[in-house]
Amino acid sequence: MAQLKFSRQRQALIEELAGRRDHPTAEMLYTKLKGTMPHLSLGTVYRNLSTLAQDGEILRIHTGTTDRFDAVTREHDHFCCEQCGRFLDLEKDIGGHLNAQAEALCGVRVAHHSLVFYGTCCQCQTNR
Amino acid sequence: MAQLKFSRQRQALIEELAGRRDHPTAEMLYTKLKGTMPHLSLGTVYRNLSTLAQDGEILRIHTGTTDRFDAVTREHDHFCCEQCGRFLDLEKDIGGHLNAQAEALCGVRVAHHSLVFYGTCCQCQTNR
DNA sequence: TATAATAATAGTAATCATTATTATTTTGGT
DNA sequence: ACCAAAATAATAATGATTACTATTATTATA
Numbered sequence: 157m158a159q160l161k162f163s164r165q166r167q168a169l170i171e172e173l174a175g176r177r178d179h180p181t182a183e184m185l186y187t188k189l190k191g192t193m194p195h196l197s198l199g200t201v202y203r204n205l206s207t208l209a210q211d212g213e214i215l216r217i218h219t220g221t222t223d224r225f226d227a228v229t230r231e232h233d234h235f236c237c238e239q240c241g242r243f244l245d246l247e248k249d250i251g252g253h254l255n256a257q258a259e260a261l262c263g264v265r266v267a268h269h270s271l272v273f274y275g276t277c278c279q280c281q282t283n284r
Numbered sequence: 285m286a287q288l289k290f291s292r293q294r295q296a297l298i299e300e301l302a303g304r305r306d307h308p309t310a311e312m313l314y315t316k317l318k319g320t321m322p323h324l325s326l327g328t329v330y331r332n333l334s335t336l337a338q339d340g341e342i343l344r345i346h347t348g349t350t351d352r353f354d355a356v357t358r359e360h361d362h363f364c365c366e367q368c369g370r371f372l373d374l375e376k377d378i379g380g381h382l383n384a385q386a387e388a389l390c391g392v393r394v395a396h397h398s399l400v401f402y403g404t405c406c407q408c409q410t411n412r
Numbered sequence: 413t414a415t416a417a418t419a420a421t422a423g424t425a426a427t428c429a430t431t432a433t434t435a436t437t438t439t440g441g442t
Numbered sequence: 443a444c445c446a447a448a449a450t451a452a453t454a455a456t457g458a459t460t461a462c463t464a465t466t467a468t469t470a471t472a
Contacts, residue, residue: 159418159419160419160420161418161419161420161467161468162420162467162468162469163419163421163467163468164467165420165421181458182458182459183458195422196422197422198423199423199459199460199461200420200422202458202459202460203420203421203460204420206459206460218346218347218348219346220346220351221457221458222457222458223459233386235392235394237392244392246386246389246390247390250385250389251382251399254378254379254399255401257378258374258378258401262374264363264365264372264403264404264405264406264409265403265404265405265409266401266402267366267402267403267404268401268403269399269400269401270398270399270402271382271397271398271399272398273382273383273386273394273397274394274395274396274397274398275392275393275394275396276392276393276395277392277393278391278392281392281393287447287448288448288449289439289447289448289449290438290439290440290449291438291439291448291449291450292438293449309429310429310430311429323450323451324450325450325451325452325453326430327431327450327451327452327453328449330429331431331449331450332449334431349428349429350428350429351429351430
């Protein structure tokens with residue numbers, strides 16, 4: 157990709173993602189933006205999410221099913237509730253020094269990591 | 285699934301997986317076993333890997349592309365080389381007490397986690 | 413501001429990994 | 443040997459994502 161050109165679609169995508177904390181999937185973003193941009197194509201959403209993630213402007217999170225996206229690019233970790241599917245940021249620093257630790261112990265060069273906890277969230281613990 | 289019945293295919297799958305350390309994909313196992321079981325079906329491989337993983341007999345690892353499988357079920361972490369694609373066990377204990385830590389800090393109930401480091405492996409560091 | 417080069421789009425088709433369907437075969441208890 | 447339950451092979455279907463292509467939008471420049 158030589159150089160980026162502005163596009164309303166990409167701009168709307170960036171703004172929408174920055175305005176939410178629920179780690180939406182491509183489909184969720186598509187459905188939402190379709191409201192104000194009826195001609196928006198799902199392929200456009202995927203293409204922009206992919207390039208933005210490659211450029212480090214957003215975060216792409218692999219979950220085993222559908223990928224989720226996050227406007228917060230500072231490395232942090234996530235929690236996925238196996239009951240309700242909620243996908244939460246772990247605000248407290250948990251995985252902070254893991255990269256250095258893995259490098260020291262195992263002799264590999266670590267660029268980044270992906271850490272997802274699975275279990276039961278607060279709401280689902282009380283609702284039972 | 286009421287109760288399991290023996291099958292040659294499942295047995296071969298378990299033995300093959302137990303005998304290797306490269307975290308094969310379903311396709312890799314299929315190709316290998318096809319040599320001695322020409323009628324083996326890819327669906328059979330997937331179905332057995334899925335039930336074995338559900339029963340906790342093997343580990344299923346999501347990587348963003350193709351899932352990988354591991355006969356070692358003790359919770360441990362992995363490293364994926366972005367140069368050569370090697371998928372390695374991290375033998376040293378890195379993620380050991382993360383679950384408890386996440387529970388204490390964030391008030392969620394953690395059942396398990398998935399931790400994958402990405403970067404450059406030893407071989408790829410020297411070969412450049 | 414008209415032009416031209418190029419990037420981005422919409423719409424659709426294709427791909428890839430995985431799961432579901434179904435008719436047939438295996439297994440294991442009686 | 444007989445029967446019910448489970449497993450299989452072969453294939454179709456699904457779901458997420460990427461690729462293709464003709465058209466449209468953006469931007470630098472004459």
